[in-house]
Amino acid sequence: MHARKYRLTATVAALAAAAGILTLSPAAQAARDGAAPAAADGSGGWQPVPDRTVDLQVLAVNDLHGALEPPSGSGGQLIHEHEDGTTETLTAGGVEYLATGLREARRGQERSITVAAGDLVGATPLLSGLFHDEPTIEALNALEMDVAGVGNHEFDEGWEELVRLQEGGCHPVDGCYAPGREFTGADFPYLAANVVDEDTGEPVLAPYTVQRLNGVRVGFIGVTLEGTADIVTRAGIEGLEFRDEVETINRYTAELADQGVHAVIALVHEGGYPEADAYNADCDAAGGGLSGPITDIAARTDARVDALVTGHTHQPYVCTLPDPSGRDRLVTSAASNGRLFTELNMEYDRLTRDIVRTSVEGTNRVVDREQERAPDLTELIAYWNGLAAPVANEPIGWISEDIEGRGAGTPEFPLGDLIADAQLAHARELDPDADLALMNPGGVRADLVFAASGDEGDGVVTYGEGFTVQPFSNTVNLIDLTGEQLLAVLTEQVSGPNEASPKILQPSAGLAYTLDLTRAGADRVVAGSVTVNGEPLDPAATYRVAVNSFLAGGGDGFPTLAEGTDPVVGNDDMAVLAAYLTANSSAGAPLAAPPADRITVVE
Structure with a gap:
């Protein structure tokens, strides 16, 4: 069936017309649908x-x-x-x-x-x-x-x-x-x-x-x-x-x-x-x-x-x-x-x-890549690539290996840590007292891949590749949380709406704790294991935390983040990642994948 031009403004009228069309007599409807009247046997x-x-x-x-x-x-x-x-x-x-x-x-x-x-x-x-x-x-x-x-x-x-x-x-x-x-x-x-x-x-x-x-x-x-x-x-x-x-x-x-x-x-x-x-x-x-x-x-x-x-x-x-x-x-x-x-x-x-x-x-x-490509789609992609090329092909960093995102299949993954570190670095430019950053896993949309996807060369990260990882145009925001609130945020990863399908926030350097997956609900975060910058979490202390604007609004089932105080709005998260990669890597000194060892997982 070929696609047809469809307009929202015609929706209600079209549905009403369809309803009217369907009020045909049984004989007319049967004829339309390929049925014929019953034989005269009295069965109707x-x-x-x-x-x-x-x-x-x-x-x-x-x-x-x-x-x-x-x-x-x-x-x-x-x-x-x-x-x-x-x-x-x-x-x-x-x-x-x-x-x-x-x-x-x-x-x-x-x-x-x-x-x-x-x-x-x-x-x-x-x-x-x-x-x-x-x-x-x-x-x-x-x-x-x-x-x-x-x-x-x-x-x-x-x-x-x-x-x-x-x-x-x-x-x-x-x-x-x-x-x-x-x-x-x-x-x-x-x-x-x-x-x-x-x-x-x-x-x-x-x-x-x-x-x-x-x-x-x-x-x-x-x-x-x-x-x-x-x-x-x-x-x-x-x-x-x-x-x-x-x-x-x-x-x-x-x-x-x-x-x-x-x-x-x-x-x-x-x-x-x-x-x-x-x-x-x-x-x-x-x-x-x-x-x-x-x-x-x-x-x-x-x-x-x-x-x-x-x-x-x-x-x-x-x-x-x-x-x-x-x-x-x-x-x-x-x-x-x-x-x-x-x-x-x-x-x-x-x-x-x-x-x-x-x-x-x-x-x-x-969808096998060994089959022939559809020429009309190839032409369409080439057209838009031509418009995007000046932005997409700009190098923003260098990596020495694949840096996996959610495809790693682990609660904490290397690219999540890298993004959190980038956001913490930006936060410290806004406020030197920033303690840590947290990144939602669903916001990491792809891996950073070592092999070149174009002619930029292996290990080069282009703006287009970075954008594929972080396409949402969130800002990096700073908020104050008490230690008690920070612990509540960590437990919200594995409880409430996230209990059945945990959303493990990716931690920056400075945050460490144990996640015990043999337990149920909020107890999976081992409260006494949480440390910030090497010190045990103090429920009464105030911590300066960087999160993206989506999380700062309580998104992904983290309502406690919406209670953060003294907010400061920073730069676009993709710009923050690009700046971090540029500042911390070069062709001669590319970045390796972080070890993703800030959360100790018990299974």
Whole structure:
């Protein structure tokens, strides 16, 4: 199915028109859907044409994060499991290859639709982020995206900017990026069923869409996680309310049913964690399985929803979970950064106008870099790279080896420590008495990779590579915390909203403590082990702490940080990282990866 230009201002009218269209007589509706009147046997109802079921294909991605070029480091890797149980690491991703893979998958399919489950933009590399993600929207249009649900990162620059990405137009501050070339917006609808105006209760974008595919009608409902407000900058979402995912999906499933739309797929920007690491592991086999927030959502979501396409956790899985009626239902996720896409194949029953649940099959397909690149995407990337090159290729530092971020797979990781050290150095320029810095792990978006990604040479860190690591444009802020508050912050890493999925703040030099993962909740932080600059934590003392502006507002489930006093706002965090790398490395003396030994982990 080819993408169509879709305008937000037409959403309500389009939905109303769809509702009107669906009030056809049974005979007219049956004729449209390929059914014929029943034989005159007194049974009433309608009989299908000879081919009662037809094939339907759904291709899905999630958490692309503007990774237009092949992602480097762990962000571009997948673990593949062979039949004998051995594994190997694959490199994957890049929209030139993703386009080829999607187009090949669609070949020969009469009814195919491409969908996404959020975070297509936001936290993006410089190639997209420098231009407020216009390049990613243009790439998605070229990929023939049909429907996308929103994720939390779609709100990184505020909901009004999301509306601009939907509707088009030049950026309100930066304007258009080339003479005579105006951004036209997304050719597909963004769905945000559970994101409502807190005054009116109405969704700020379309809650659902009904897609028509050669006589087949399929409804798609898009929701983001209810906790979005806790993990984005609050200034951009003033006046919005993020409602319960399940209640919202169930409400609109019923509304679609009233319109005669019984084939329904939910696009849910919330996810889970499979037991196995391999993208192709059997989630339903012994030792498999799925945990995390999506399992509760799936258990409570209306049984009339035929599949859940999910995201947010950046994990790959195709799992079977029971719906409230006990029937099996697929729940899928295609990792992140365009490394995979999910292919869902199913049958649509033209008599019941529903998906045959037992026919639904799903597979995660690798976006293989050995395949041909799509020339139109290559051209698009080259165009934006030409505009970005003067900024992107500027060297800002030198490293002697890979410096891993979250891909290290450990609570504390080398790049987190490096960023925290950079922020502490900046903080001490503002206030020589600054004691320590804390960096949220989710703000570290990639690794720093030793091998050159262009012609800059191995070990050179460019501004573009640094921006890929820290794309949010937060400021580095200083606040005062008491020792008691600092301990509370550390326990919030592993308790409250972060208990199930801990968010371990990356510590600068000067902070050390023991994290005992054999314990539960807040007790995992061993209180008596905390030291600051070599001295035991004093609950009554005041400590000067550097955090980014997102954390300073209590983001990521750290409300105690919002209680900090005597604030000072510093420089942009990317500028701080660039300055630190430039000051502390050279071609002759490159930086090595920090040992990441400030937190003693007991497992």
